[in-house]
Amino acid sequence: MLEITNLHATVADKPILNGVSLHVPAGEVHAIMGPNGSGKSTLAYVLAGRPSYTVSEGGVSFDGRDLLAMDPHERAAAGMFLGFQYPVEIPGISYLQFLRESLNSQRRARGEAELSGGDFIKLAREQAKLLEMDAEMLKRPVNVGFSGGEKKRAEMVQMGILNPRFAVLDETDSGLDIDALRIVGEGINRIMRAPDKGVLLITHYERLLEHVSPDKVHVLQAGRITRSGDIELARELENTGYAEAAA
Amino acid sequence: MTAPFPTHKQEEWRYADLEALQPVWEQFAEPVTLVVGAGEDLEEVWLPVADDVQLRRVRLALGEGAQARIFALNTAPVYGRIELEVSLAEEAEFELFGANIGGGLSTNEIVTNVKHVGVGGRSRQAIRSVLNGKAVGSYLGKVEVARGAQQTDAEQSVKAMLLDRGATANCKPELEIFADDVKCAHGATVGELDAMQLFYAESRGLDPMSARALLLEGFVMGLWDSAKDGDAIRTAAREALRKVV
Numbered sequence: 256m257l258e259i260t261n262l263h264a265t266v267a268d269k270p271i272l273n274g275v276s277l278h279v280p281a282g283e284v285h286a287i288m289g290p291n292g293s294g295k296s297t298l299a300y301v302l303a304g305r306p307s308y309t310v311s312e313g314g315v316s317f318d319g320r321d322l323l324a325m326d327p328h329e330r331a332a333a334g335m336f337l338g339f340q341y342p343v344e345i346p347g348i349s350y351l352q353f354l355r356e357s358l359n360s361q362r363r364a365r366g367e368a369e370l371s372g373g374d375f376i377k378l379a380r381e382q383a384k385l386l387e388m389d390a391e392m393l394k395r396p397v398n399v400g401f402s403g404g405e406k407k408r409a410e411m412v413q414m415g416i417l418n419p420r421f422a423v424l425d426e427t428d429s430g431l432d433i434d435a436l437r438i439v440g441e442g443i444n445r446i447m448r449a450p451d452k453g454v455l456l457i458t459h460y461e462r463l464l465e466h467v468s469p470d471k472v473h474v475l476q477a478g479r480i481t482r483s484g485d486i487e488l489a490r491e492l493e494n495t496g497y498a499e500a501a502a
Numbered sequence: 503m504t505a506p507f508p509t510h511k512q513e514e515w516r517y518a519d520l521e522a523l524q525p526v527w528e529q530f531a532e533p534v535t536l537v538v539g540a541g542e543d544l545e546e547v548w549l550p551v552a553d554d555v556q557l558r559r560v561r562l563a564l565g566e567g568a569q570a571r572i573f574a575l576n577t578a579p580v581y582g583r584i585e586l587e588v589s590l591a592e593e594a595e596f597e598l599f600g601a602n603i604g605g606g607l608s609t610n611e612i613v614t615n616v617k618h619v620g621v622g623g624r625s626r627q628a629i630r631s632v633l634n635g636k637a638v639g640s641y642l643g644k645v646e647v648a649r650g651a652q653q654t655d656a657e658q659s660v661k662a663m664l665l666d667r668g669a670t671a672n673c674k675p676e677l678e679i680f681a682d683d684v685k686c687a688h689g690a691t692v693g694e695l696d697a698m699q700l701f702y703a704e705s706r707g708l709d710p711m712s713a714r715a716l717l718l719e720g721f722v723m724g725l726w727d728s729a730k731d732g733d734a735i736r737t738a739a740r741e742a743l744r745k746v747v
Contacts, residue, residue: 305705326704327704328710330705331707347721360709
């Protein structure tokens with residue numbers, strides 16, 4: 256479903272990714288762990304198409320299409336979703352308006368009918384409830400005045416509403432307390448565990464993985480995948496740290 | 503008798519499009535006077551009209567404890583000017599929420615002179631400009647606090663968004679204070695759309711044009727939140743934004 260081949264990327268002329276190769280088949284959840292500065296967020300941004308993140312070599316194919324040739328909004332319409340490590344605040348625009356316009360824009364691009372106001376509100380309430388978020392918060396401007404944990408939970412509500420085919424979740428677990436971690440973990444399973452979907456879960460900690468049970472765990476170090484394994488690898492890293500894992 | 507035609511040497515006409523103004527000057531030479539009596543309340547919504555050149559020149563006199571809220575959208579295709587001279591008696595309250603939205607070669611300006619004459623008056627002005635092409639958007643706002651107008655509370659918040667390198671925003675808050683127990687706050691910023699906000703919106707599926715339009719809507723629309731009947735100005739502002747984006 257997602258095939259990353261020898262991906263090299265630079266940010267402000269500095270090489271960050273140095274040949275990442277990774278295959279996530281449909282129906283699987285893969286986790287990426289790694290120390291600070293190893294390139295995890297850069298990989299997430301490159302997949303979503305953030306401007307000024309330059310791919311210098313290699314490629315990414317998404318459902319057989321050249322992902323890197325698409326603009327960010329085209330990737331979204333194709334089913335790619337990025338859960339931001341630092342969700343962005345947009346004053347003056349309510350979450351409801353933001354998501355309704357986003358969803359309908361995706362649907363138009365896919366040649367699907369737009370959702371009416373009533374149907375959209377119903378969907379939004381339903382998804383907020385499933386993630387135990389007060390639906391009233393969706394009336395507030397996007398992420399303005401949200402706590403760190405609320406922003407992360409709101410990212411998952413967005414994912415539930417937009418219902419992507421592939422999600423790259425960049426440290427969605429940071430800033431969450433234990434209960435929120437469980438709710439978010441369950442949310443990921445409910446929204447994304449399906450035979451035709453896939454997830455790339457970027458995290459520092461093994462704890463979220465206990466809820467989500469990834470099919471594979473990869474270690475990213477200095478811009479390359481240095482080890483791959485199953486959840487046992489994550490447990491090992493939790494005990495030994497990255498320095499030893501690389502050895 | 504018609505008032506003399508203004509010149510650029512007069513501070514309050516410094517950025518005006520006098521060439522566009524010349525043919526219609528007679529019609530606008532005398533400002534309109536509005537009086538809000540003691541304890542009374544006035545809310546006005548000033549919408550744009552279809553003309554190339556649009557002027558509103560208003561003198562507003564607020565009696566003791568009177569309140570006035572003006573919501574104004576300035577988006578003339580050639581030259582738009584909203585000019586307000588306001589005097590506040592004791593405990594009067596004045597609020598102006600105004601937007602300049604312009605593209606092409608247009609000039610739109612909001613020029614105010616708020617005079618706090620009585621004790622305890624409050625004034626608040628929030629101006630947002632969105633400018634594209636070679637458009638000019640200006641705010642010249644003078645606040646005068648007369649001797650003895652203690653406990654005056656005056657605030658000016660001016661923000662402009664430039665969508666093109668050719669666009670110009672002029673922000674000039676000005677204070678003249680002759681009392682010693684007053685609060686007069688003012689702030690002015692000129693900026694461009696935030697790249698991270700744009701990317702966030704696009705990553706959710708909005709094409710670049712729609713993302714820009716949405717962010718600009720957020721920038722402007724907060725102005726009309728306190729309007730009792732703000733639907734018309736909301737719709738007009740949205741349309742104006744769509745035209746300039």
